[in-house]
Amino acid sequence: MQITNIKIRNFRSFGDKEISISLSNITTFVGSNSTGKTALIQALQKMFGISQNERLLVRSDFHVPPSVNPQNLQEMLLTIEVKIEFPELLNPISNESKTSVPPFFNQLVIKSPGSTPYIRMRLSGKWTPSNTPDGEIEQKLHFVIIPEEDSEETDDAFVVVSPHQRSVIQMLYVPAVREPLSQLKNASGTILWRILSNIKWPEDIDQQLKIKMEPVNALFSAIPGVEEIKGIVREEWKKYHRDFRYQDASLEFNSTTLSTVLKKIEVQFSPTQEEGSYSIDKLGDGLRSLFYISLVSSLLEVEKQITSQRSAALTILAVEEPENHMSPHLLGRVMDNLNKISSRENAQVILSSHSPSIIKRVQPEEIFHFRIDETNGSSLVNKITLPDRQSEAFTYIKEAVLAYPELYFSKLVILGEGDTEEIVLPKLLKVNGIYADDEGISIVPLGGRYVNHMWKLLNQLSIPHITLLDLDRERDGGGWGRIKYALKQLLANQREREQLLTVYRNKSPYLYKDEEIDEFHKRPLDPQKVNQIDNLWIPRLKGKEYNVFFSTPLDLDFSMMEAFPDAYKNTVPLGPRFPDKINEPEEYDAKIKKGIQATLKSEKSTGYTYTENQHELMVWYNTLFLGRGKPSTHIEALLNISDDELKTHCPQSLKDLVERVRLLLNLKEEQ
Secondary structure, three states: OEEEEEEEEOEOOOOOOOEEEEOOOEEEEEEOOOOOHHHHHHHHHHHHEOOHHHHOOOHHHEOOOOOOOHHHOOOEEEEEEEEEEOHHHHOOOOOOHHHHOHHHHHHOEOOOOOOOOEEEEEEEEEEEOOOOOOOEEEEEEEEEOOOOOOOOOOHHHEEEOOHHHHHOEEEEEEOOOOOHHHHOOOOOOOHHHHHHHOOOOOOOHHHHHHHHHHHHHHHHHHOOOHHHHHHHHHHHHHHHOOOOOOOOOOOOOOOOOHHHHHHOOOOEEOOOOOOOOEEHHHOOHHHHHHHHHHHHHHHHHHHHHOOOOOOOOEEEEEEEOOOOOOOHHHHHHHHHHHHHHHOOOOEEEEEEOOOHHHHOOOOHHHEEEEEEOOOOOOEEEEEOOOOOOOOHHHHHHHHHHHHOHHHHHOOEEEEEOOHHHHHHHHHHHHHOOOOHHHHOEEEEEOOOOOHHHHHHHHHHOOOOEEEEEEOOOOOOOOOHHHHHHHHHHHHHOOOOHHHHHEEEEOOEEEEOOHHHHHOHHHOOOOHHHHHHHHHHHHHHHOOOOOOEEEEOOOOHHHHHHHHOHHHHHOOOOOOOOOOOOOOOHHHHHHHHHHHHHHHHOOOOOOOOOOOHHHHHHHHHHHHHHHOOOHHHHHHHHHHOOOHHHHHHHOOHHHHHHHHHHHHHHOOOOOO
16 A cells, blocks of 8 residues: 555645645655645644654644734634555455555545555644634544545545554654654654564563562672662651551662563664673764664564564655765665665655755655745645656656756756856856855756756746857857757747747738748858847847857857957967968968867868857867867866956856846845
8 A cells, every 4th residue: 555645735834725746655855945845744744643742733733824814813724635545456466455455445445447446534624713822623534435536525425534544554754853862762652662562472471571580689689788778778768758658668670571671672783892782872863863764674574574463554754854964975875775665565755855965866756846835925846747758858857857956956047058067157156246055056067958858847846047058150050050949949848939939020020930940940151140140039038038048159168268268278388389371371271171170060161150260269179178178178267367357258148147147036236
């Protein structure tokens, strides 16, 4: 059995609009602080917590909209509903159904023949004011015995969940603020208590313990001084207490019953650098947390091997921020352990995290992104969606989000072409008083591929984003091909067609047709058409509606070299040798031609849309960026450019990009 869906309404940060979230064997919640991740975990705890206190609703559990004065409320309602499916019933040879199905047999719902049976459980809460500060709270836990598609819920659709039925699903919650020591002691409801409860103890175990402890007490009493201490304690007690009851006080070992012995049981660790063994309280917080998670796996294995009767048909393990107290190299082991737990038939794992080290170990399809709706202050939850599994884009985008998991926590994402953007843009932002880490800016290189899928993902998560592409004029697929690419990707993201594609011809509006856009890459690069790219389409695409910028006329490497030629040329002790233009014209032309062809990546390229100065820079481009690594060239060049010089003389497209960053993040310019 498995919880496959949870619906929440008016619980804590979740507002009046019902939020539905699908769950898998292991589900991960990400998002900024105070966006509802803990609230969702605790919603499950209100239904399946082990102790009564964990399941008890309090006034603060009821959502109050920011615009409402709580003192004026006469009633508040909340609902938490889960859908629990039983896929094991579809397997005729499965033994799992023997332990999971019987408690719920009468409440099973089947949508259609051959579909997976399921049950619905709903927690309803009602708050009303009273003469006490917290008011009166009524809560009920019911089965909903009609299909989800049936909107008519009469009284007959609800059946009370018995304590036994509720107890077969148990939730273990490891909060972000750890108290692992209390969980690792044998107290009621803890993991260790559940493990030991699976043992079938002899009925006369207390009598056996008492007999076995008598020689221990005799040995204790025979030690010189012990009897004298006992006598002093007894006599001093009589001075204060003269009642015939409890008149004798004696020092004895109290571990003479099973319950007292188990309360004192501890896990010991050895070998250690000291003599003897280590108890749990001597371990660091990280190892305590790690061992606690491993005990969950131990519990499930114990229930499988030692007893045929489980204390729970389904155990839900919810771990908040597993990275807390952990050194980075242990996080891989933590995730391996959680994945192992989630693979069991009777277990399910939910975790939340702010750590890219954790997120990159989780499949994107298992991630939910949380954010706050600024219009009403309630939580919004979105599932990470990827392109079709059969497409090349699926693999590419999946690997991209695994490589850059910090984008889930970003206030702004800048999508670039490659390594150059990762080096140049943070430096440029810094000299303009914008610190990427402080402002939550992530710079993610995508190479310009499948950018529309990344736009869809970021739009879905409501994360603002800027895209910086290379124009690649005269390169294969560049120039008009790049404009066509940007337009088609924006259209694929449901951008308003007329606004994007309407131009003016002879002062009259003209809307481009799809077939015309499809032919853009065939357009010539004559002066008029180049002017159209530079003065119509690039300004339009970098507008506030689209935020698509271009490094012109080629790429960011060329733009930076053209803006700061001396700093880049000085990164190589011996630059390219240019034949004398006057005395060796043929050799000079051959050198330039070779540089143009290498830079534009085609033996047919002539560089006819570039100036003579840019032709010479292409020879340098070949040396600086094609003959050596781009990152090392930029790092060394930026060391030779002052902050003021970089801020003042950087390419105009980058100046515009910086201003757009300020606008999207509501930042003021430094004075």
